[in-house]
Amino acid sequence: NAMLSWQRTSYHFQPEKNWMNDPNGPLFHMGWYHLFYQYNPDSAVWGNITWSHAVSRDLIHWLYLPFAMVPDSWFDLNGVWTGSATILPDGQIIMLYTGDTSDEVQVQNLAYPANVSDPLLLDWVKYPGNPVILPPPGIAPDDFRDPTTAWLGPDGKWRTSIGSKVGKTGISLVYTTTNFTSYELEDGVLHAVPGTGMWECVDFYPVSTTEPNGLDTSTNGPGIKHVLKASLDDNKHDYYALGTYDPIKDIWTPDNPELDVGIGLRVDYGKYYASKTFYDQYKKRRILWGWTGETDSEDTDIMKGWASVQTIPRTVVFDKKTGTNILQWPVEEVESLRLGSNEFNEVELAPGSVVPLDVGSATQLDIAAAFEIDKEALEATVEADVGFNCTTSGGTRNRGILGPFGLLVLADETQSELTPVYFYIAKGTDGSAETHFCADESRSSKAADVGKQVYGSKVLVLDGEKFSMRLLLDHSIVESFAQGGRTVITSRVYPTKAIDGAARVFMFNNATGLNVKASAKIWQMDSADIHPFPL
Numbered sequence: 001n002a003m004l005s006w007q008r009t010s011y012h013f014q015p016e017k018n019w020m021n022d023p024n025g026p027l028f029h030m031g032w033y034h035l036f037y038q039y040n041p042d043s044a045v046w047g048n049i050t051w052s053h054a055v056s057r058d059l060i061h062w063l064y065l066p067f068a069m070v071p072d073s074w075f076d077l078n079g080v081w082t083g084s085a086t087i088l089p090d091g092q093i094i095m096l097y098t099g100d101t102s103d104e105v106q107v108q109n110l111a112y113p114a115n116v117s118d119p120l121l122l123d124w125v126k127y128p129g130n131p132v133i134l135p136p137p138g139i140a141p142d143d144f145r146d147p148t149t150a151w152l153g154p155d156g157k158w159r160t161s162i163g164s165k166v167g168k169t170g171i172s173l174v175y176t177t178t179n180f181t182s183y184e185l186e187d188g189v190l191h192a193v194p195g196t197g198m199w200e201c202v203d204f205y206p207v208s209t210t211e212p213n214g215l216d217t218s219t220n221g222p223g224i225k226h227v228l229k230a231s232l233d234d235n236k237h238d239y240y241a242l243g244t245y246d247p248i249k250d251i252w253t254p255d256n257p258e259l260d261v262g263i264g265l266r267v268d269y270g271k272y273y274a275s276k277t278f279y280d281q282y283k284k285r286r287i288l289w290g291w292t293g294e295t296d297s298e299d300t301d302i303m304k305g306w307a308s309v310q311t312i313p314r315t316v317v318f319d320k321k322t323g324t325n326i327l328q329w330p331v332e333e334v335e336s337l338r339l340g341s342n343e344f345n346e347v348e349l350a351p352g353s354v355v356p357l358d359v360g361s362a363t364q365l366d367i368a369a370a371f372e373i374d375k376e377a378l379e380a381t382v383e384a385d386v387g388f389n390c391t392t393s394g395g396t397r398n399r400g401i402l403g404p405f406g407l408l409v410l411a412d413e414t415q416s417e418l419t420p421v422y423f424y425i426a427k428g429t430d431g432s433a434e435t436h437f438c439a440d441e442s443r444s445s446k447a448a449d450v451g452k453q454v455y456g457s458k459v460l461v462l463d464g465e466k467f468s469m470r471l472l473l474d475h476s477i478v479e480s481f482a483q484g485g486r487t488v489i490t491s492r493v494y495p496t497k498a499i500d501g502a503a504r505v506f507m508f509n510n511a512t513g514l515n516v517k518a519s520a521k522i523w524q525m526d527s528a529d530i531h532p533f534p535l
């Protein structure tokens with residue numbers, strides 16, 4: 001099987017070999033985007049965690065650089081764990097990261113570039129006075145990690161937040177500092193949510209409710225909401241909520257307590273974890289990175305010699321139309337990979353139909369599709385699938401009156417393998433309709449030892465909007481964005497037949513009582529150049 005080489009992605013960021021996990025300290029500096037990431041230099045499973053480093057001019061083509069930091073000091077001997085970058089007003093770059101010490105205590109360390117005028121930031125100095133923060137009283141030594149990008153408060157002090165837990169309550173602690181070497185723990189926490197367990201990789205940032213641009217992490221004031229995100233160690237999903245930050249009390253309050261961090265919205269409903277944003281001061285946007293791990297077996301990863309992918313960076317903005325969520329969208333630079341395209345306009349999809357879309361090979365695609373439904377049929381339906389839930393309602397083989405309809409991707413000619421990405425409408429007797437956006441992996445691979453979940457969640461479809469989806473498809477990953485990025489699902493799939501020239505794409509409508517009209521534009525995607533920097 002040639003080491004399952006067709007599973008490697010062609011335009012997503014991956015190391016040449018071995019294990020990768022969380023994105024770390026992303027930043028823009030002197031014309032280059034920098035990505036650091038958790039990396040095992042020795043194997044395709046987690047361990048020996050090192051900060052590997054890559055740079056890019058455009059977030060798409062990457063050059064691998066030498067390691068930025070290796071676990072060589074007592075304060076990070078068991079791993080140079082996750083951290084974040086802060087760019088100070090005078091141009092200094094501060095890197096705060098977690099070290100797992102020789103005694104397996106999680107401490108926070110400071111590092112900085114040896115030469116900040118080096119565009120490549122090749123050499124990193126670990127502050128000799130490390131660690132700069134120890135676990136405080138009442139916090140277990142193994143529940144204290146992943147400092148955020150720092151932000152400046154009105155009192156002139158910088159703040160960083162660190163995730164932890166007390167009992168089963170997930171919390172984000174706040175430390176203040178003026179020099180990044182000595183820190184004070186604030187009384188109280190930025191936020192806490194009972195029942196959510198350990199918070200990893202906390203991210204905290206402002207979004208504008210009025211402007212389309214992103215905001216520097218320290219920005220606050222009118223017309224701004226703050227996003228708080230935590231990666232839940234207990235269930236390995238990234239959750240966020242919108243709320244208001246009070247910089248005097250250093251407290252964040254969710255807009256809707258029922259959609260609080262860890263119990264409400266997910267950043268991505270698929271295989272996606274440890275995400276982190278940064279402010280791109282060059283293009284004035286906030287960019288989100290996220291890690292997509294493998295759902296095959298560890299043995300297979302070792303045989304392949306590699307594990308994990310980073311998703312295509314996404315811009316993040318507040319959704320002004322709904323007011324209740326963020327919108328995620330692939331950075332515009334990914335469109336530079338678009339080659340030829342095919343368009344399919346107003347294809348009629350009667351109940352039960354599957355229509356092939358002839359685009360040639362279908363392993364590297366960017367797809368924009370929109371679906372219009374028969375409004376009268378929707379109105380005439382009294383009740384349909386009340387209580388529907390993507391993850392428990394059985395995938396696309398479950399036919400309802402008003403769903404599923406959408407796309408079948410990474411499918412072979414006979415559809416013996418396929419990954420459907422689709423909408424499904426449920427309607428209550430009170431007349432309310434609710435749309436769900438799902439991705440069904442249950443028939444995505446003939447292989448037995450791979451994850452095959454059905455993912456998804458509700459998505460708001462507002463009056464006058466079509467049902468729209470954008471898919472970035474790259475051999476073994478499908479990133480799916482509904483309604484301009486209100487709900488996002490990343491699928492990690494391992495086709496064995498729908499590979500290379502044999503992969504196809506179809507439109508389908510498996511609803512029993514709904515006619516659907518579908519249009520799509522499908523681009524072939526070029527491969528990105530991702531290789532070692534010629535130093």
Ligand code: DQQ
Pocket residue numbers: 021022038049081082098145146200201231273274
């Ligand atoms: N990965 C890092 C930790 C973090 C976890 C270690 C999240 O710092 O909490 O590799 O995936």
